Amino acid sequence: MPHLRHILLVEDDPRDVELTLTALAEHRLANSVIVVRDGAEALDYFYCRNQFQARQRIQPVVVLLDLKMPKVSGVEVLRTLKGDPRLKEIPVVILTSSRETPDLAECYRLGANAYVVKPVDFAGFIGAVKQVGMFWAILNEPPTGAILTDS
């Protein structure tokens, strides 16, 4: 059941999903996380298509978006979101393994709200996810009108 204030995690690697959810769980944020496995699924979610047709019409307070995904890449998803006036206000935090500057610059250009390189060491990783989750899901006030009406 999706909660009123939830986090959408877009991640194709189940190991990363597990590690991420583990980190979020340490701050009791795990229950309010909805995970989609690639970009296409993410877009279905945002536009309430296919399996998400019946979902509650409430948008996540933050989207944790991996870049390197099959089908539709994270950059594609970001471009679609930020290019849609109804969706562009949703905060998007890029969570990626890459430090390559083209990605970083491209993501900010498209309107990403934050860009976090996942640390290799476990503690670092847990810390980073914990801080991101804390900030966006708890501290940050999402924009008004986050409730998605029928398109």
Place this chain on the structure above:
Amino acid sequence: MSESPAHPQSSNTPTRLKSAYSPTNFIATTLTFPTRSIQWVLLLLLILMGRHCANSEVHSTGQTLLAGCEYDYPPFCIVHPDGRVDGFSVELLRAALKVMGRDLAFRTGSWNEVKGWLESGEVAVLPLVGRTPERETLFDFTVPYLTMHGAIVVRKDVSDVRDLNDLWGRRVGVMKGDNAEEFLRREERGVNLLTFPTFSNALQQLSAGRCDAVVIQRLVALRLLAEKSFTNLRILDRPIHGFSQSFCFAVREGDRDTLAILNEGLALVVADGTHRHLHTKWFASLELPSDRPIIIGGDYNYPPFEYLDANGRPAGFTVEMTRAIARAMNLNIQFQLTSWPKTVDALRAGEIDAIQGMFYSAERDQVFDFSPRYLVIHCVSVVRQGTGPPPASLPALAGRDLVIQGEDAVLEMLREAGIQAQITTVPTQEEVVRAVADGRHDCGLVIRLGALHAIKHYGWTNVVLGDQAIYSGDYCYAVPRGHAALMAQLSEGLQALKQTGEYRAIHEKWLGVYEPAPPTWRTALKYIVWIASPLLVIALLASIWSWNLRRLVAQRTTDLASTNQELQETIKELRRAKVALDHVPACIYIKDRNRRYVYANRVTLQLFKCSANELKGSTDHRFFPPATVDRLHEIDTRILEHGQDTIEEIESVAADGSRRVYWEIKTPLYEDDSKSVIWGLCGISTDITARKKAEEHLRLSEERFRRAIQDSPFPIMLHAEGGEVLQLSHSWCELAGFAPDQLRSLDDWTLHAFNDAASIAEARKATLQDSGQGQYRGDLTLRAGNGTTRIWDFSSAPLGSLPDGRRLVISMAVDVTERRTAEASLQATRVSLLSLIEDQREAQEQVRQLNLELEHRVQQRTLQLEEANRELEAFSYSVSHDLRAPLRHISGYVGLLRRAAEPVLNETARRHLQTIADAAAEMGALIDDLLAFSRVGRSEIRRVNLHLNDFVQQVVRVVERDAGDRKLVWKIAPLPQIEADPELLRSVLINLLSNAVKYTRTRNQAIIEIGWEARDGENIFFVRDNGVGFDMLYVSKLFGVFQRLHTTSEFEGTGIGLANVRRIISRHGGRTWATGAVDQGATFFFSLPISA
């Protein structure tokens, strides 16, 4: 047709009234002889022609015409108490009809009556009708025979009336119906007009003070005032402007026949003198002065015509004529003879009444009236003897120095003929002759008779009187214009003298002296008888003698004729010779032994500006300045004394001051062919001034030319055909090094300069060719006098011919020795330069080819590199993502495992897990470093201006954080601003500083120094530490990838950091190096180009 009762007759003692007033235009016209009489002749002709149209009956029968005559219009119409009609107009009408064969009867009445009779046709003609516009419709008029002027009569005590305007508001009397009334009524004059039956009535009323003025014809007034003795009246002198009246005979409107008869008759009586006669009879006495004699003027020295005799009394032909006329006409006259000009002025001024002898002229006719001529006088010229014949016509007087009596009519003739002459006037004829005789003037104009008189009187023998009349004048009496009365008297008297023969007698007396008349019969017979008898004897002897003589004479005549013929021939030839000599364009002259000119032709005379007569006897002194005279004298002496012919050039100064040069040939003249006696010399002289000037010009021109050649800065030679050198410029000799006398001919030159027979021959040939046309011969190498070799650039041209016919050639040269030498060396330099340039060009071409190749290679390489770069990028990206993810998973799951199994694991197991985690972390660091290193190679350098001190401080803070609690001492010098990529430079500094921190870990106190210096265009930076240092043996490995001088257990590291530093600095154009020693610290240097 009965004649009217008579009127009281006027007193027949006419008062002579002096009057300057001219009353009779018409009369004046008819009497002005001779021009105006032509009008009457024309009128006559017209009438004669008109008679073809006229009724012939009128003429053929002796019909009596009835005329009307008014009572009281003296002196025109007068009716005597016995009924006889009289008066000027009446008599004129009578005479006019008489010559036409008509009789005349008169019917008398008042003017109004007679006028009515004519209108009604009761009379055929009226003798006196003023022609006015009003009357034109009523009557037809003949030509006017008299013109009268109106006058105002006032009482003597009235002084404020001077002309018509003064009559305004006054009572003015006129005869009723008179043209004076018509005149006054013609326009408003503000007069109170009173009309009376006659003018006598009007004058009576005026005299009695019942009117203020009477307007009347002047003549009528004169007559009436004289007859009626109105002593208290006077006639104003001033004529009434606009009121002049022409009087005519009048016939009824349309009566053309009568009019024609009257006009013809009038013309005839005017022509035959009847008109003048009647005028004199009726008017003259009225107008002539009564209170003084008539003054007759004349010349006091005009013999034999008029002059004052030894006693100072007037005498002469004209004087006597005038006396005779005065006697005949009962005139009281007085002579006033003075100088002629004064006399003429006096007549003009009206101071005298007449001049008794004056030439008629058109100009004078404007001012004076003339009588018929009574003499024709000839004006001739007078000159001194020896000054040529007296001029015989007006044109011959042109340009002469003339002397003429003042006011002489001939002056007018000269003016009219447009003769330009220098004219001097003198008062008398005698003075004219005297002026010529004295030599004061060349030519005089005189009356022949008068001059003869003077010549005889004074015995002048040196004057010659012309016998051709230059001008023949009509000699007449003259009066001021309009003084018709006196003129009529004089003319009448003249006529009378001619008729009585007295004129002829006087003429004989005075003029016969000079023109003797044939002796009378009786005298002749007396003389013949007296001398006949002795003469008969003598005659007999003489006839024999004369027969003999005649024979001789015949013989001599024949001889003379022959001689004469010869002489004529000779004269003809001589004249031709003279003409020829005159036309020779040279001075030809003859002088006698005394050097006096005997003859000179016309050219000479023109030069001397004198006449042939003046020349004769003159010497050179007259024509030449003293210096020239001396020279001529010297030459003449040679001829006259030694009989030499001479040819000389004489220089003299002409009249205008210019210098002239003459070429004179002189030869002696001998008396005869024996050549023993020289009587004179003959000279022929030509003006050669122009030629001399031309010669001088030529000489100067040649001189200039010669000097130009001599002083020419380059060699010039002038040589003749055949090789003779005529002229050489100094430069020729100087440059060639020969003396001028070494180069006498072209052969000399070619021998000296070329020393080559072939050249000599060539030069000769060239010379001949040159004679035709200019030639450029080009450079010739010659041997100069001093043994050196010169190069001369020759050209030559023909320069006309010499007087001897040889052609002339000018050769010119330019010494081009130095120039050619310079040119040669220049050419050599040029050639070597050219080859250099060629080499360079080839090298450039090779370089270009190489460049092209290189470029091509670079392009290929770049493409390859770009391809490789892209691959590398993709690789890096994969590494970045795909290698890190598993490491993270290892690290993550180790973390999860330890969290879950920590309590149950022993120390070893825990240590293993830790190792796995460390290895994964190292692997992650390694990957990061490698990616960074590869990124440096790929990414663009982005240079910005950096404050290096600030930048270093930031890095120091980063590395201090990593260093934890360690005690670090930083010694940072002031650093410059540089331009560099901030990201890459940060990487450099982090590497170097973190190395320094890392390798001083073993030191208690780490001292890290950052310094800088500028050297050789580079900023050289260094980072020095007091750490473990390194062995310089391995310094070359320091900056290699994955090269490490320490184990990971000693000092952790990936071996990529310094390699990365070197790569970054290298990409900034700088260098990296290091110094150090084991345990003695290390110094790492890097340089950056200044403003790179």
